[in-house]
Amino acid sequence: VRRLLLIVALACGCGSRLDGGSDPTHDDVNPADRKILGVPEPYPADPGLRDRQDELDSAMRTRRQIAWATVQKVLQPIALTDPTLGASVPRFQTWYAKDDFVRMFKKLYLDLGTAGRKARGPFSDEALVAIFPWNATMVDQLASWPADRYAQYLARLQNDLDVQGEGAGHRVSYSPSVMSHLFRNYAGVLDCLPRLPALDPAAPPVSSDNFTACYASEFPVDAAVVKAQWVRAEFGAKLGGYVTGADGLTRRIADGAAADWGDGDTQEDPGADRIHTARLSNGNVFRLAGLHIMTKELRKWLWITLWWSPDPDSDFGADRPVALDGVWRNYKMCVVSAADEKDPAPTDAFADLPSLQAALGATGAIAGTPSWCSNPYLEKGAGNARTNCIGCHQHAGTALTPEQILADPTRFPDNGRREVRANFPTDYLWALQRTDNLGAVVSDEAAYYDSFEKGTP
Numbered sequence: 339v340r341r342l343l344l345i346v347a348l349a350c351g352c353g354s355r356l357d358g359g360s361d362p363t364h365d366d367v368n369p370a371d372r373k374i375l376g377v378p379e380p381y382p383a384d385p386g387l388r389d390r391q392d393e394l395d396s397a398m399r400t401r402r403q404i405a406w407a408t409v410q411k412v413l414q415p416i417a418l419t420d421p422t423l424g425a426s427v428p429r430f431q432t433w434y435a436k437d438d439f440v441r442m443f444k445k446l447y448l449d450l451g452t453a454g455r456k457a458r459g460p461f462s463d464e465a466l467v468a469i470f471p472w473n474a475t476m477v478d479q480l481a482s483w484p485a486d487r488y489a490q491y492l493a494r495l496q497n498d499l500d501v502q503g504e505g506a507g508h509r510v511s512y513s514p515s516v517m518s519h520l521f522r523n524y525a526g527v528l529d530c531l532p533r534l535p536a537l538d539p540a541a542p543p544v545s546s547d548n549f550t551a552c553y554a555s556e557f558p559v560d561a562a563v564v565k566a567q568w569v570r571a572e573f574g575a576k577l578g579g580y581v582t583g584a585d586g587l588t589r590r591i592a593d594g595a596a597a598d599w600g601d602g603d604t605q606e607d608p609g610a611d612r613i614h615t616a617r618l619s620n621g622n623v624f625r626l627a628g629l630h631i632m633t634k635e636l637r638k639w640l641w642i643t644l645w646w647s648p649d650p651d652s653d654f655g656a657d658r659p660v661a662l663d664g665v666w667r668n669y670k671m672c673v674v675s676a677a678d679e680k681d682p683a684p685t686d687a688f689a690d691l692p693s694l695q696a697a698l699g700a701t702g703a704i705a706g707t708p709s710w711c712s713n714p715y716l717e718k719g720a721g722n723a724r725t726n727c728i729g730c731h732q733h734a735g736t737a738l739t740p741e742q743i744l745a746d747p748t749r750f751p752d753n754g755r756r757e758v759r760a761n762f763p764t765d766y767l768w769a770l771q772r773t774d775n776l777g778a779v780v781s782d783e784a785a786y787y788d789s790f791e792k793g794t795p
């Protein structure tokens with residue numbers, strides 16, 4: 339009976355958001371979506387990039403070229419599983435959402451058995467290999483998803499706007515290897531969460547190749563995570579447009595300015611031909627205004643962000659490669675490979691692209707000063723227009739809030755951009771404790787089984 343209850347609990351935890359969840363911006367990947375998307379496509383990492391860290395750090399032009407190539411891989415169209423659809427979505431939309439993590443972790447932990455759970459034993463390699471295809475077809479076993487309901491759900495995908503709703507609308511998506519790494523290290527996560535608040539930021543890393551406190555090793559090179567900003571599009575909803583050329587940046591982030599992106603310089607109403615647009619299964623239409631990307635191709639990650647622009651070929655869009663086509667030609671990009679700018683003359687190489695050269699100059703790109711990269715749509719805090727991704731993310735795993743990091747020039751100089759830690763407890767990932775709260779998924783599940791298994795023989 340208990341096993342039956344567990345299976346029921348497992349099944350119910352899944353599709354519940356489907357029927358018009360209360361917050362449409364957090365509509366996730368339900369079991370039917372997952373079947374449509376299939377087992378996600380890995381991130382095709384360049385394993386040679388780590389050896390080029392110095393080259394990236396010391397040459398802005400190379401850094402931006404590599405970043406655009408990375409963007410292309412993240413956005414590459416990937417076919418949906420049903421060949422009759424003949425449709426594809428950008429690669430990142432095939433990646434895992436929080437509810438994929440919940441389904442897969444619950445299944446792995448259930449199958450581990452009482453003895454394995456009590457020992458906090460590892461999942462077997464076979465179990466880890468099998469969990470992705472299981473998740474991609476588990477809808478077929480759900481009583482709540484009989485074949486005709488799935489067929490209707492699929493038939494709903496009438497045009498590209500509907501298709502783009504698959505894997506869209508939620509905040510954070512994880513490449514498959516991020517999931518595998520968290521599964522392999524679930525016991526480490528359980529163990530580290532209560533220890534994190536007391537961790538000394540100056541303590542040397544546990545070993546020369548592991549600066550984390552939660553995992554037996556750092557994330558693998560093909561780990562990639564994106565954070566999306568989807569904005570409602572119907573009923574004439576306008577989207578703020580931002581001037582990110584030298585003028586707009588100087589006004590916002592020069593010394594003494596508030597460094598706040600605010601609501602936008604213009605009001606825009608771009609159609610689906612000018613901005614990536616998706617209709618979710620609940621009928622709501624969203625625009626992709628911004629996309630953060632972090633990949634573990636560099637040890638402290640490569641940090642990239644894309645933002646939509648009404649004037650896309652100037653400044654941070656001026657060097658966009660022609661190979662990046664379609665709607666993506668309307669996005670601008672910045673990149674950070676280290677906390678400090680190490681290009682001895684970051685703007686010199688851009689004489690042929692004067693608007694980009696001027697904009698980079700306006701970010702204060704000078705060797706030895708903190709690097710810069712910030713997204714007008716995703717970074718809304720006071721001081722957040724003067725940040726660089728890596729400086730704030732170094733604190734992931736601590737109890738600090740972004741607001742504290744942005745606004746304490748004594749402890750966290752330059753709006754938190756300087757590297758001030760010697761260890762990086764969760765490998766720069768906030769998701770264990772914030773928003774998706776993956777750590778709580780693991781600890782709640784463990785506590786649930788402990789409540790009746792602990793003390794049993």
Ligand code: HEC
Pocket residue numbers: 510563564565630631632641642643711712713717719722725726727728730731734740741743744754766767768769770772773774
């Ligand atoms: C001031 C702090 C801060 C800055 C600056 C910042 N982030 Fe984050 N980031 C967060 C927090 C906090 C989260 C957790 C999710 C949330 O609260 O939205 C997060 C989440 C993410 C995620 C999802 C994975 C995770 O860690 O949970 C990605 C990817 C990401 N950020 C990339 C970037 C990139 C790229 C930049 C720079 C362009 C950037 N971030 C700048 C604080 C920051």
